Amino acid sequence: MQSSMSNGAYDSHQLLSKVATNNGHGEDVEYFDGWKAYDNDPYHSSSNPNGVIQMGLAENQLSFDLVKEWMLKNPQASICTPEGVDKFMEIAIFQDYHGLPEFRSAVAKFMGKARGDKVTFDPERIVMSGGATGANETILFCLADRGDAFLVPSPYYPAFNRDLGWRTGVKLIPITCESWNGFKITEQALISAYEDALTKNVRVKGIIVTNPSNPLGTVQDKDTLKMLVNFVNDKRIHLVCDEIYAATVFSLPRYTSVAEIVTDMPHVNLDLIHIIYSLSKDMGMPGFRVGIVYSYNDRVVTTARRMSSFGLVSSQTQHMLAALLSDDEFVTRFLDTSRERLSRRHQHFTGELSKVGIECLKSNAGLFVWMDLRHLLEEATTEGELKLWRVIINDVKINVSPGSSFHCSEPGWFRVCFANIDDGTVEVALQRIRSFVKRDKREVKPKTSLKKRKEQMQLGRLSFNNRRIDESSLMSPHNLLSPHSPIPQSPLVKART
Incomplete structure (x- = not known):
């Protein structure tokens, strides 16, 4: 035929x-x-x-040697060892897409520790995804419709176009930053990008910024973060902070999370603030595919959690990491x-x-x-x-x-x-x-x-x-x-x- x-x-x-x-x-x-x-x-x-x-x-x-050393000392953390195999059935059977409670608690605690314990995170707002790639796409699905746009300070991570726009249909519009001030985001450049989009009849739903920056290796200072928060608050659009390099800050100036900023800005609409995190960079574990959506918006948390069933972190990985990240000394x-x-x-x-x-x-x-x-x-x-x-x-x-x-x-x-x-x-x-x-x-x-x-x-x-x-x-x-x-x-x- x-x-x-x-x-x-x-x-x-x-x-x-x-x-x-x-x-x-x-x-x-x-x-x-x-x-x-x-x-x-x-x-x-x-x-x-x-x-x-x-x-x-x-x-x-x-620092892989430190993780290997911990694993050898804590074989019970894995369900594939004689010491941990008794947990095999409990971990292997169906798990709720909310995630293991001990895993969410450990991740929330680690996120605070990685940010110098300047802020705490609520385990009930921890939503899992398949790596930061999946987390970024999930938050865009929750915040924007096909044809909407997000502003992104340039230079920015090349695969953002894939992660944020390929399947969602969301557009990315650069906020042009230049070397004269170390590629720092200026309010003038932000306003220019926003107004340029409006003249093209493109609806801007928010800003996404990496902090620390990929590829610059710099941190956003408090004044810049406050400027961004005030801007989204005034325009009633969203701010997504990709903080996957938070624990790689190795010298001054110290790192400031947007979570720390908004605690000192009581007038801000927290429904507009969202954080993306993962263990890929800070812990060097991209193969574990642990991505996190953390939102102050209850509706986003609920929707993202429902969507997380398309890209859950395996329960075996959750179990092991819960033990690892709960070890304060390690x-x-x-x-x-x-x-x-x-x-x-x-x-x-x-x-x-x-x-x-x-x-x-x-x-x-x-x-x-x-x-x-x-x-x-x-x-x-x-x-x-x-x-x-x-x-x-x-x-x-x-x-x-x-x-x-x-x-x-x-x-x-x-x-x-x-x-x-x-x-x-x-x-x-x-x-x-x-x-x-x-x-x-x-x-x-x-x-x-x-x-x-x-x-x-x-x-x-x-x-x-x-x-x-x-x-x-x-x-x-x-x-x-x-x-x-x-x-x-x-x-x-x-x-x-």
Whole structure:
């Protein structure tokens, strides 16, 4: 029997859904293409010493030894050990999607501890999801309808377009931030983005901000957070704070959660305030897929909990983590040690870069640095940035992420992750960077005048901003992303990195 496909009666767009046939997932950008280059030629100190070093993955691998040590001392926490197997049936049978009470209590306590015990969290407002990716999508489903928009300070996490917009149909509109003030959110830029959306007849339902910032590695100060809270309160829109890097703050200024801010602002409508959290970054456990929606809005909590049945955390994982996070001595030691190790790695890495003339944005949090290579661009445009990025990937053999994939308005910035590799690999990466900089200095290049460079920089900002914010871009999350790379697109659907 001849199929309907063979006689041309149907094509894939007729047979499949719009979600299945669109490019909203956004895998065909440099952020994911860099991973493809690594996957095809991964560095290994002995078996492939000339391979690509993965510095595009925001993963915290510096304190796994502490978790392993705890597991060996507490075998009863797992239902797959002789010491814990008696709990197997109790944990393996059906569990309410509210989550194990002991798990929600432990997570709420840990969230407070990770924020310096400056604020407490109610376990009854803890809603589970499959990682921060699922948590972000869940909160958007609760707050906005297809075609609505959220404002997002740029530069911002590349996969937000996927997480927040692919299936929800919600648009993301950048709030343009610039290097002159360390990419800090200004009220003027916020108002401009909001009013620009209104002129395009786009309904703005809220703002989503990462604190600490990915990719900047900076924390939002109290004045900025208060400004954001006042703004959403005045406009009656929502504020979603993605706080998944809260416990990675390793030096001053100290971290301030929006939960702490709103306790001192009694006039604020708390129904507009929501927090996203996970254990992927602070605990280095992205594979456990533990995402949290924490909302002060009762209706959102109820709805998100109902939706959580589509992406629950396994009861086995809940059981183990409840024991781990309830161990006060372990949690204190882990957080202190993790911060100290992150600080030491950050200081060493940025210090060595500085010795060869490469500076990074001053930061005190996260698993990465925002590296400034504007002085190495042949031309200060997005195209010039991508040309340099291809050299770093193909010749230097390091996977870093170009700023354009983070929707940065200024060409020449790159995110470099430093916590997902061991000390030896860090030294190899630094040596490759030193060699590249020395080679670059030896090459004869036409020097561009300062005036010309400023003109190119302005042109790069204008062209990039226009590409992101025009009407057609707003209609598709995919179109907000940076140009395609010549490297084949990645088939990977990675965890939140």
